[in-house]
Ligand SMILES: O=C(O)c1ccc[n+]([C@@H]2O[C@H](COP(=O)([O-])O)[C@@H](O)[C@H]2O)c1
């Protein structure tokens with residue numbers, strides 16, 4: 001990453017139009033494939049071709065711990081972050097199981113896990129052993145925030161250099177729906193009450209406490225909504241910063257990046273603030289169950305392919321959407337055209 005303000009070449013409107021024409025010419029009712037058509041058009045615009053490249057794909061699972069988890073905002077113990085990092089590489093987590101079913105490579109990257117993962121196969125980009133507790137102090141320094149973005153950028157660059165056509169982003173980070181909600185609250189300028197949800201399932205009492213924690217951190221550290229790095233540093237997380245970096249690298253390389261759930265939305269919101277227009281290079285896979293999801297997606301202008309009422313994270317929803325991408329690829333490669341069958345519509 002040369003600069004935090006990369007110049008993106010832009011989406012090809014010509015390829016978008018050509019893809020829509022190609023789809024309209026297939027032997028099926030015009031527009032009949034609905035969101036699948038919109039997805040293929042989107043990827044064509046990003047990749048600048050009507051021969052979509054989708055075969056080689058890699059899910060980057062960024063893992064980090066959160067100081068704010070110590071404030072009692074999550075139902076899940078912190079150790080799950082490192083345990084599931086290892087279990088993902090062993091093939092036994094949600095994302096790992098789904099990746100097997102969907103022919104997707106998975107990498108786990110430690111950008112701030114509170115555990116020594118050396119020798120486990122997890123890629124070591126550790127910044128520190130987790131963020132600070134935003135109840136007491138900003139989550140990280142500005143320098144650490146930049147480091148996390150650079151780490152994600154560098155890992156994405158390697159994945160693209162290795163020949164991947166599509167990048168997917170997931171995360172492991174117990175407590176991370178708290179920083180994700182805080183980021184979305186600050187950048188969108190909406191009250192915390194509208195975007196703080198139940199994460200990995202918490203009681204009404206804990207939800208009220210979590211909302212108060214987000215409100216307090218925003219009040220105390222005054223993140224500057226016009227400065228994505230400031231927001232990331234004060235109320236963010238390392239895996240969220242790493243996702244931002246991966247998004248920048250993917251966009252620079254005209255590689256579609258498939259978002260997962262709520263934590264991905266928060267990273268996309270930061271990326272859009274940092275690099276206006278970058279959302280054009282992102283594909284929304286599924287609609288997360290977190291209550292702030294609709295607001296974040298509206299702000300980004302994204303419509304997810306799927307709504308499965310999921311809230312796992314890890315990249316799980318992104319990987320499931322590969323089945324739809326493969327389905328569309330098969331349609332494009334195998335179907336007859338209206339011209340071949342000499343079919344003419346009479347409206
Ligand atoms: O992807 C989502 O939309 C999503 C929604 C709720 C929870 N999660 C996952 O659950 C963990 C965070 O939940 P919590 O309650 O600890 O903030 C973290 O590891 C996420 O990957 C993920």
Ligand SMILES: Cc1cc2nc[nH]c2cc1C
Nearest residue numbers: 076080084200312313314
């Ligand atoms: C086991 C477990 C795995 C997870 N992965 C993402 N969040 C999680 C929460 C739990 C509890």
